[in-house]
Amino acid sequence: MLEALQFSHAGKVDCIYIDPPYNTGARDWKYGNDYVDSDDAYRHSKWLAFMERRLRLAKALLRPDNSVLICAIDEKEYLRLGLLLDQVFPACDQQMVTVITNRAGSPRAGRFSRAEEYLFYVFLGEAVAERVVGGMLAEQDPGASAMPTVWFSAVRVGTGSALREARPRLFYPVYLDVASGVLHSVGEPLPKEATFEDHKSPPGTVSVWPLSTEGRQQSWRFSHDRMREYFAAGTARLGRRDPVTALRPVTYLRPGSLKDIESGVLRVTGRTDEGALVLELAVGRAKSSAAPTVWNLTRHYARDYGSKLNAAFIPGRAFPYPKSLYAVEDALRFLLASKPESIVLDFFAGSGTTTHAVARLNRQDGGRRQSIVVTNNEVSADEASALTKSGNRPGDPEWEALGIFEHVARPRITAAVTGMTPDGEPVKGDYKFVDEFPMAEGFEENVEFFELTYQDPARVELDLAFNAIAPLLWLRAGASGSVVDESLDSAGRRRPYAWTDRYAVLFNVDRWQSFVSKLPPTVTTVFVVTDSPTQFAHVAACRLRCSTWCGSTRTTCRRSRSTSGPGPDALRPVRLPARGGRRGAEAPRARADGLG
Structure with a gap:
């Protein structure tokens, strides 16, 4: 299927999220037709070969200018996966996030229990991780203030350029009144040859120097003149007084906090007795921060x-082992929060959690993100053994009914969207976190299921299999609206052309003038069916001289003659629910005018 998607989605996918087999040694994945056991000397090589081919195909699907690959993994193969990702995506930034998935831990005999899994993020082009409101390291106390930390130490930390010797003009005293502890004044920079221990403070004051906790001579973050300005403006302040030394640390508002004040994220409610600004988070506003690499x-x-x-x-x-819906939702949110029209692909679909998570994201912000999930229909090892003993074989209805797609993925996605279980009962329970509502409400999403098939090249060449390849054209045109799925009319005669609101197909190039004159203005993609490069070039050139095409972008595609090799991929609809509207709406049929 990844190869079929090269036709429809090459360079178009915004995010790929995959949860591949973890190569645990259990009978949970196959290489070829055989399960890979834990005592297989080549199990790691087989797993890498299995993954590399898929990752290289996936790379061609991702937008090179702005997209992200997310790959879940555990301790069995994370080291090898990291090296493989470096090899397949050599020019891309890569990060690994640790996600606590079981605080109690999964026991390991004689070893530490495993409480976490990992997410590899590979960033292509200009892709960035969105900032997060709230923490990812621990649950936020509902009663706690959402006010972020805005006051930071005015002392530079570290060595090198942070030391006094590197910035002598930034080593000066801040004088405090000995009796009250309030600010007295800001002194001048200490000469390089002078020692701060011998410095004489003004009478009745004590000096605060930029020192590390070990007593190392550091430097302030700004000049003495700027320090005076900050104290006067209330953007620098003194912290709690040390009962032993009587000193108080100096903190200040960073430029980012000052911008938050200007933009209204932070609101000034007054000043302290010493003149420092008093801030609060504005009503309805939230302060964001970069998410950590541990969740x-x-x-x-x-x-x-x-x-x-x-x-x-x-x-x-x-x-077995489905991901938390909310873990996948969070993993995607960091990449898709500002991309409401994005395309998300998961080619290890499992139970369909990725599509479920995308539906939740769409509900939260009104987005129209598309989710494409791919899976086989294999049965488990135990089920395969039992089915074989009962005389069933792959392809038999009894066998296929227990496959991962028919038994789990399709019914789970259908239940999530409709709010009804496979037994016709409303789904019990409520969604939690971020967006809470009854699961029985479902989602305003449309779902299309397809089965990948292979076609005889001769039938495709003779235009006898258009309905089989039609879904691929629909996918390439944006997977929106209805499908042009027939090239023949009810009498068996070939149509000259057909279109939907989104795309059109010209079957008879001799009718191109009539075709162009009748096209709806909403059509953005046109497919020209021909075996002649000359005819295709003629239509592609002539369309530019037609007023109907002016002011809009059209994409033309020629289906090439297949002369050898295996038949082309095709998609056979498994179920055709409504498309392009509210759940349960009747989908419009493609329109075809005239007879060829």
Whole structure:
């Protein structure tokens, strides 16, 4: 399927999220047709070969200018995966995030229990991780203030350029009144040859110097003149007084905090008795920060919000180790919060959690993100053994009904969107965190399921398999609206052309003038069906002289003649629900005018 998507989505995908087999040694993934056991001497090489081919295909699907690959993994293969990602994406930044998925830990005999999994983020082009409101290291106390930290130490930390010897003009005293501890004044820089221990403070004062906790002579972050200005403006202040030394640390507002005051994120409510600004978070505003590379939130627990949540949507249908819905949602949010029209791909779909998470993101901000998930329909090792003993084989209805797609992914996605279980009962329970509502409400999403098939090249060449390849054209045109899925009319005659609101197909190039004159202005993609490069070039050139095409962008595509090799990929609809509107709406059919 990844190869088929090269036709429809090359360079178009904004985010790929995958949760591949972890190569644990259990009978949970195959290389070729055989399960890879823990005692297989080549298990790591097989896993790397399995992953490399898919990652290289995935790379061609990602937008090179701005996209992200997210790959979940555990301790079995994370080191090798990191090296493989470096090899496949050599020019891209890469980070690994640790996600606590089970605070109790999974026991390891004689070893530490495992409480975490990892997410590799590979950033292509200008892609960035969005800032987060609230923490990811611990649950935020609902009663705690959301006010962020805005006052920071005015002393430079570290060595090198932070030391006095590197910045002698930034080594000066701040004088405090001995009796009251309030600010007296800001002194002048100490000469390089002078020692601060011998410096004489004004009578009745004590000196605060920029020293490290070990007593090392550091430097202030700004000049003595700027320090005076900051104290006068209330953007520098003195901290709590040390009961032993009677000294007080100096803190200040960073430029980012000053911008937050100007923009209204922070509101000045007054001044302290010593003149420092008193700030609060403005109503309805939240301060964001860069997310850390460790996430420790209960909503990411796989058992509670993966396995148990899955059971609510498809009761009685087990799936091993599904990810927490909210963990996947958070993983995607950092990349897609400002991309409401993005395309998300998951080619290890499992139970369909990625599509479920994208639906939640769309509901939260009204986005129209598209989720494409790909999976096979394999059964588990135990089920395969039992089915074989009962005389069933792959392809038999009894066998296929227990496959991961038919038994888990499709019913789970359907239940999430409709709010109804496979048994026709409303899904019980409520969504939690960020966006809380009854699961039975479902989502205003449209879903299309396809099965990948392979076509005889001769049938494609003779235009006898257009309905099989039609979904690929629909995908390439944006996967919106209805599908042009027939090249023949009800009498078996070939149509000259057909279109939907989004794209059009010209079957008979001799009718191009009539075709162009009738195209709706909403059409953005045109496919020209021909085996002649000359005819294709003629239509592509002539369209520029037609007023109907002016002021809009058109993409033309020629289907080439296939002379050898295996048949082309095609997609056979498995179920055709409504497209392009509210859930349950009747989808419009493609329009075809005239007869060829």
